[in-house]
Amino acid sequence: ETGVTQSPTHLIKTRGQQVTLRCSSQSGHNTVSWYQQALGQGPQFIFQYYREEENGRGNFPPRFSGLQFPNYSSELNVNALELDDSALYLCASRPDRASTEAFFGQGTRLTVV
């Protein structure tokens, strides 16, 4: 059984650019959430996908968007990057949206310069 994998591991982008981060959920998991973790802070919920539909959204602007594919993998897209978007982006999968335990990937470290 493979765990949650994210790509790329590290990324440097310029302010104003767009970025796409990818996540492969754990086998058998249909629910994927994305989190932003700023340095020294706890993960902040961005949004969640359940069976390809957005199933909850945190307090993030519309330039943060996502997708979930039929195999339950997911993408996080961020447009018009700002310096404050620099953070560790974490993906977590759960067997189902009613499951309590979230399994996290290792994250993508995004630096915006």
Next chain:
Amino acid sequence: QQQVKQSPQSLIVQKGGISIINCAYENTAFDYFPWYQQFPGKGPALLIAIRPDVSEKKEGRFTISFNKSAKQFSLHIMDSQPGDSATYFCAASEPGGSYIPTFGRGTSLIVHP
């Protein structure tokens, strides 16, 4: 508005000592309280979790104490080891929120040999 408040921000203990991290919450709809452990460069991993119908849960050297009336819960690490050095996050979630965890800001624990 921070729904889960965690303290202390950092903690240094000697090997063999007891590490105690505290959290408080406001939302009475929360009914699942996990603790996550995060090592540098890794995503958070579930350490131990509790439901509000019990006041204590122990797994090996890790114990959660839960006080429903005070809306507080804490993590105790007995016989702390250098390998326990990591960042610890408390979290809380509710069924109405699809069990999406709300995280505290984290506690950086250093255990000196």
